[in-house]
Amino acid sequence: MQPRRSRRLLLPAAALVALTVGLVACGGTSKDDATASGATSGGAAANANPNATLKTGVKMAFLPKQLNNPYSDIEVGGGKAALGDLKGEYKLVGPNDASASSQVSYINTLIQQQQDVIGIAANDPNAVCPSLKQATAAGIKIVAFDSDAAKDCRDVFINQATTQGIGEGLVKMTSDLVGGKGDIAILSATPNATNQNAWIDVMKTELAKPENSGMKLVKITYGNDDDQTSFQQAQGLLQSYPNLKAIVSPTTVGIAATARYVSSSSYKGKVAVTGLGTPNQMREYVKDGTVKQFALWNPADIGYLAAYAGVALASGQITGAEGETFTAGKLGKYTIGKDGEIVLGPPTVFDANNIDKFDF
Incomplete structure (x- = not known):
């Protein structure tokens, strides 16, 4: 059962639509500067075409904080399901520990493998930044999800809620x-x-x-x-x-x-x-x-939304600029907010009265 239909809000509705400010930066050109100059985070000129057809065969690799984490397993499972619907190629890699630099070698390998998109839940926003910039320079789109990378090192960030x-x-x-x-x-x-x-x-x-x-x-x-x-x-x-x-x-x-x-x-x-x-x-x-x-929130929806955002980026439907929109399958239409942030939606409060209505 999809918990999105049965949510009890944690805070007033007005606060739920407020988008958060970018959390950290690791130097260089900011997303705002890039948008103003018509460039992506990698510095290449780009314009969104909201009517572009979604590509098939997009190769997207998911790099969670660590493997064999129950929460991360649910997240990347949602991404795998979405890529199946989109006729893309799903790949899962990652460390067994959540140390700050443990993801760097995996990013470098994914660059060599010429992935189209990397979806990453960053263990450290700055430690992964140099490698993510190398991936961007190689033409790879970067979707941060769950835990953001520095904002000038990725194209969009899928946030669970504000x-x-x-x-x-x-x-x-x-x-x-x-x-x-x-x-x-x-x-x-x-x-x-x-x-x-x-x-x-x-x-x-x-x-x-x-x-x-x-x-x-x-x-x-x-x-x-x-x-x-x-x-x-x-x-x-x-x-x-x-x-x-x-x-x-x-x-x-x-x-x-x-x-x-x-x-x-x-x-x-x-x-x-x-x-x-x-x-x-x-x-x-x-x-x-x-x-x-x-x-x-439903962790599977985070991975699902990340996959749709990744394919939309690879297809040119979006670039990560504020105000761009795209449709994420069953989750519906999303608008990109400040600093490339895309907010999934409000969380659910679970207690003895409703917990048996959910299975994830």
């Missing part, structure tokens, strides 16, 4: 769970993850507001999107901060590991666990009362 909306939603869920008072901690993925850091920055801003003054962020820790490391980090947080009221994990690996630890400990029912997770991995913890609510 950065502001996700950060606000995480704070609101946490406040609801702890009654607006108490010590809280964040268990993130890697220290350099673009999306995680952007959401956490918004959370810090929200927590500084008077209405959230009763909550205190005592620690941000990192599980490196590894299950056992995240499990140990959750255990360490609870032992180090005896007054902790909630652990917020904006990563699917972290929230599942935290819930697993809390569910079999004396903290169950005393410490709230929330963040971003998939219904299938969190269902048992919702059913046993460990987790009251969490949120996410």
Whole structure:
């Protein structure tokens, strides 16, 4: 069942349509400068033809943060399905760890293999930048998805939802769970993850507001999107901060590991666990009362949208300039926003009342 039809918004509708500012840059010509001069991020003159026919046989490689990550597996599965519909060629490559530089060698190999499009969820926005620029110079289109690369190193970025909306939603869920008072901690993925850091920055801003003054962020820790490391980090947080009221994990690996630890400990029912997770991995913890609510979008839709954007770029329908539009199959029509950002849509809040309606 597609969860896009059953979403409960995390924030007012006006905020959902606001596009976020580019997160980081790694020098050189910016996307805005390129657009103004009629050039792509690689510096070659280009004009979009919205009526161009989508090419078949487009070779698109997906490079997630790491392989064998349940969340990433769902994402790239959506990309594979879309490329099947588009009669393209799907390829999956990636590291087994989510370190900052682990993706660079794969980008270099994909350049040698003459891929048409690279879809990347960047572990570090700047570490991958030089190699992505080399790919662009070789005529390869770059679609960042889930976790952005520096904005002048890719053509478009597929964002799950607005950065502001996700950060606000995480704070609101946490406040609801702890009654607006108490010590809280964040268990993130890697220290350099673009999306995680952007959401956490918004959370810090929200927590500084008077209405959230009763909550205190005592620690941000990192599980490196590894299950056992995240499990140990959750255990360490609870032992180090005896007054902790909630652990917020904006990563699917972290929230599942935290819930697993809390569910079999004396903290169950005393410490709230929330963040971003998939219904299938969190269902048992919702059913046993460990987790009251969490949120996410459909990860498969991110990969699906990334594939359609990649083929649209390769076909000349879009260049990544603000205001361009394209149709992404079953997901409908999308408009490219500032800095080449394409926002999938608002996340869904999952709880005991609706979790069985979703299967992903």
